[in-house]
Structures are given as structure tokens and as C-alpha cells.
Amino acid sequence: MVRPARSTIHQGSLRRGLATLALVLPPLGWLILFFLAPIVLVGMYSVGGLTLYRNDVYLTLDAWSRFLDGSVYLALFWKSVRMALTVSVLAVLLAYPVAYYLALCTKGRKYVLLLFIITPFLTSYLLRLLAWRVILGSHGVVNSFLLWSGMRRAPVEWLLHSPFAVILVLTYVWVPFVCLPIFVTLDTMDRSLLEAAGDLGASRWRTFWRVTFRMSTPGVLAAFAFVFIPTIGEFVTPLLVGGPKGFMFGNAIADLFGPGFDWQTGSVLGVFLLLVVGVVIGIFARSMRLSEVTSR
Amino acid sequence: MSDIAISRPGLWGLRALFAATAIFLYAPILILVLFSFNRGTTAVFPIQGLTTDWYRQLFTNHDLIESLRTSALVAVLSSVTAVLLGVLMSLSLVRRRFLGKSVVTGVALAPLVMPYVVLGISLLILFNAAGIPLSIFTVTIAHVVVTLPFTVLILVPRLSRVDRSLEEAAQDLGAPPARTFLAVTLPLILPAVVSSFLIAFVVSFDEYVVASFLVGDRATYPIYLFSQLRFPNRLPQVLAVATVMLVVSFVIVLLAEVSQRFGEQRLLGR
Numbered sequence: 134m135v136r137p138a139r140s141t142i143h144q145g146s147l148r149r150g151l152a153t154l155a156l157v158l159p160p161l162g163w164l165i166l167f168f169l170a171p172i173v174l175v176g177m178y179s180v181g182g183l184t185l186y187r188n189d190v191y192l193t194l195d196a197w198s199r200f201l202d203g204s205v206y207l208a209l210f211w212k213s214v215r216m217a218l219t220v221s222v223l224a225v226l227l228a229y230p231v232a233y234y235l236a237l238c239t240k241g242r243k244y245v246l247l248l249f250i251i252t253p254f255l256t257s258y259l260l261r262l263l264a265w266r267v268i269l270g271s272h273g274v275v276n277s278f279l280l281w282s283g284m285r286r287a288p289v290e291w292l293l294h295s296p297f298a299v300i301l302v303l304t305y306v307w308v309p310f311v312c313l314p315i316f317v318t319l320d321t322m323d324r325s326l327l328e329a330a331g332d333l334g335a336s337r338w339r340t341f342w343r344v345t346f347r348m349s350t351p352g353v354l355a356a357f358a359f360v361f362i363p364t365i366g367e368f369v370t371p372l373l374v375g376g377p378k379g380f381m382f383g384n385a386i387a388d389l390f391g392p393g394f395d396w397q398t399g400s401v402l403g404v405f406l407l408l409v410v411g412v413v414i415g416i417f418a419r420s421m422r423l424s425e426v427t428s429r
Numbered sequence: 430m431s432d433i434a435i436s437r438p439g440l441w442g443l444r445a446l447f448a449a450t451a452i453f454l455y456a457p458i459l460i461l462v463l464f465s466f467n468r469g470t471t472a473v474f475p476i477q478g479l480t481t482d483w484y485r486q487l488f489t490n491h492d493l494i495e496s497l498r499t500s501a502l503v504a505v506l507s508s509v510t511a512v513l514l515g516v517l518m519s520l521s522l523v524r525r526r527f528l529g530k531s532v533v534t535g536v537a538l539a540p541l542v543m544p545y546v547v548l549g550i551s552l553l554i555l556f557n558a559a560g561i562p563l564s565i566f567t568v569t570i571a572h573v574v575v576t577l578p579f580t581v582l583i584l585v586p587r588l589s590r591v592d593r594s595l596e597e598a599a600q601d602l603g604a605p606p607a608r609t610f611l612a613v614t615l616p617l618i619l620p621a622v623v624s625s626f627l628i629a630f631v632v633s634f635d636e637y638v639v640a641s642f643l644v645g646d647r648a649t650y651p652i653y654l655f656s657q658l659r660f661p662n663r664l665p666q667v668l669a670v671a672t673v674m675l676v677v678s679f680v681i682v683l684l685a686e687v688s689q690r691f692g693e694q695r696l697l698g699r
Contacts (some may be wrong), residue, residue: 150527152525152606153521153525153527156517156518156520156521156525157517157518157521157525157527157533159513159514159517160514160515160517160518160537160577161518161533161536161537163514163573163574163577164536164537164539164540164574164577165536167552167555167570167571167573167574168536168539168540168543168548168574169536170555171548171551171552171554171555172547172551174551174554174555174558175547175550175551175554178554183554183558185554185557185558227450227453228450230443230446230447230450231446231447231450233434233443234443234444234446234447235447237434237435238434238435238440238443246447248686249451250450250451250454252679252682253454253455253458255631255678255679255682256458256675256678256679256682257635257671257674257675257678258635258637259635259637259651259654259655259671260458260461260671260674260675261457261458263461263654263658263667263668263671264457264458264460264461264671265457266658267460267461267464267472267664267668268457268460270472272471272472272473273472273473274460274464274472274473274474277472277473277474278474281474281475305453305454305457308450308453308454309454327434337434337435337436337439345434362542362544363542363544365544366544366545366546366547368545368546368638369637369638373658383544383546386546386547386550387546387549387550387641387642390549390550390553390642396550396554399550400550400554403546403547403550403551406544406546406547407543407544407547410542410543410544414542
């Protein structure tokens, strides 16, 4: 009697295992085929393990050593890091008071107001970039207004096609999104901590620094990482508003796979960018907790 | 609201900051809309009178309409695929126990932090190495990778709040797993399914970076829009179509949000 029972249990768990496999295999297979495998291919391409064109060199680390040995691309990378840092810090600084206001100083309407702030982030990215092109151009809204009102005699040229434009527009793009994780940490904070600090005689500033800000650091760190990671590899914004002076690392990669036509060097840059992103994620992994931050 | 959080003058300061941020966020969008009605062909002050000509011209711009149709096709194909795969992925993450689940979760969400430039070049290398010519299908494949994590992020929280005893009851009554899913689980998560479809659709429709590497000779809408920016005299039309798309994407996102709220109420049995 025991044996058949055991075998049905075994069959049951086998069937369940197969069912799980049937569920997980289609999406996982898609990601393996079109996400993980291509990354492996870029890695192979960067060392010549895969060559497609005549100027690719078979099995060599030359492209890597040329890149790491003080190339223009490495300089461009550090410039992109500086720009991404500036954008992330600015976005957090601008978003923090907004998130603080929504979480701690409003009553019923806070989710409506939060949605109001986030909505621009959900509308077309391209169109928001386009809007800034219209605003900042040498014949744009700001300059024509300055000329028309007589405040300036000549248009301000550095408004568009400059690192300034890239930083301004990227900050603009990310502020609404950054509000979200900061808001979540402030909103879920235990209010009685604030009351306790007040009862114990702490001033508002002291309460803010010692209690509120500390409680919100996971949200701030997550927000920082969520801006820094995509910004370091940014490509469209510099293309549209950056001009040659505002070019970033991502543009160099795109150029090497386009007009520059050196896929091997381009792959080196791509792999390097991925490694950097991986390291940043490693550093911020604990505060990022993707699923928690994004699901309310 | 607790007094220790903010002083009275501080509250006014924060309100001012909030208002300033709101203006900073919305002013560029409103300026874009305003200049789409400008009679002049350049976006300069002062406005030279209002017109709807640019909007009327959109209807006769065949390249534009063609690009919109291409993008709609890519967005429908990729978001339907992404939602199907996303449902399967979410079911396995929420309802199943298996070895390496945390790794699978990581892989499913990883495209969110993948630089799109690198995703673009890596797929370009893949398709080149495999000898697959670039077309709207290569863009579609890439957009499924891009949008799949969004669907998982929307579906997983919803699915994990569906009362499991309902599914067990159906199975106890003899319904096979597929039937249980279709008759019990799916209706309960349907709002999240709709919402994830809409979000995936919007993301795909607006996606430029990956598409710029993988598009064949049929331009998607963002690619077309980009190509038009080189010609200053096309700006008014670009602004007009931009305004239309802005309103459309706004409505779709709003629908997605409403759908989520609706699902919330249904889960709570109201």
C-alpha cells in the first residue's frame, strides 16, 4: 500500500515541477535569449571573441587597453560621471522639500498632489525634451523674450547645446520620479517619533536632522541611485539639447556603432558602462529594493 | 499633520517651494502646447496670433501617419507579448516555489537598470551575428525586454493580494489549473493586466534609444519625430503632433491609474 502512495506523491511533485517550468520558461527564455545572451555577445565582441566587420581584430585586449590608457573616451566617462552626480544631487535637493511637504504637511489630498507631481514623468519623454529645445534655443522662448523685453541685446548662446542644458533638462526629467521613493519613506515613518522628539525638547531643525532625515535616508539613497544609473548612460538628452559640448559617454557608444563604425571599441565602452552600473547597484542594493519602492 | 514637522512660516515656505516645483514641471509642457497654436513658424515671443492650421496639416502628412501606424503596431505587438510573459512570470514568482527564484526575480527586473544604449547595441550585435535583418520585429523584440519588468512590477503586488483560498476552492471543486486561472484568478487581476498593458504600450510608443539601433527602413514615431527636428520649418507641425501625443499619453496613463484603483476596490470586495 505504501509504494503506490509514494509514487503518486512523487508524480504529483514532478507534475508540479513541470507546471512551474512551463510557467517560468517562456518569460525567462525570452530574457535569456534577448537580454542575457546579447550582453554575453557584447562582452565577446569587446575582446574579439566575435568579429563581424573587417576592422574588428580577432581575440585581442587591445581595444580594452587603448580605452583604459587615458583615452578620450575615459575622459568623457568621467565627465559623464560628474554630470550624472550633479543631476542626481540636484534632483534629490529639489524633490525632498516637495516630498516632505506632501508626506508631513498636507492632510487628505496628499495622494492627489503626489499624482499631480508625478504625472509629467509619465508623459512622453521625447516631448518634454522637445519643449526644452523650444524654450532654450538661440531663437527660442527664453532668448526671444529677453530680446523682446529689452533685457538683453544678443541671445544667450550657452542656454542650448551645452552641458548646462543637459543638466537642467535631466534634472527636470527626474524630479517628479525622485519624489516617489522619498515620499514613501517619509509617509510610512512612525509619526510618534516626531512627537517624542518634540516632547523631549528638541527644536524643529534638530528633530528634522536627527529623526526625519535619518529615517528618510533609504528613500534618498534609492532616489539618488534611480537617477544616477540611467543618467550615467544617458543618450537622448545630450543628443537633443547637449550639442558637441554636452556629449556624454552614451553618445560615444552610439557613435561607435553608427558613423564612427568601430564596434569593438564601442563594445568595450558598453561593457565598461555595464560594469559601472553593476558596481553602483551593488553599493545601493540595500536601499533600492525595487519592488518595495515602486509598489505603494 | 504634526506641528513638530514644520513651523507656520516654514509651512508657507514649503507651499511656495511646492508651487514653484509645480510651475517648473508644467510650464515647459504648457509652453509647448501654447506654441503649437502659434501662427508664426518659429517658437519666439511675442506670439503672432493663434491658428489650428498646424493641426489640420497633420492629417495630410503621410510620413507622420505612417510612422504613427508603425509605432502603434510595434506597441500593440510588444505590449501584448510583454503582458502575456509578465503574467506567466508573476504567477511563477508569486504562486510557485522553485530553486533560484531570487535570481529569476533579478533577471526579470534587470532591464529596468540596463542602460538602453547598451541594450540597443547588444541586440544589434545579436541580430547581426544571427543574420536577422532589422525590421519592426527586431524593435518589437527589444521593446518586450524593455516593458516586461514594468508588467511584472504592476502584476506581482496585485497577484500576491488575491485570496488564495478562492483558487483552492476552485481546485477542490475539480477545476484544472488553467480553468482555475481563467475563471478565478484572471478576473481578479484583470485591472492590473489592463493597467500593465497600457503602461507597456505607452513606454513602447515613446521609446527612441533602443529603436534607433534596431529599426529597419520603417521609422517608428519617435524616430520620425527626431528626423524632423533637423528642419526648423517643420517645427510647428512637430509641436502640434507633440501636443496631440501628450494628451493621448496623459489619458492612457490616467486610464491605467484608474484601472489600478478599480482593481484595488474589487480586491477588497467593495
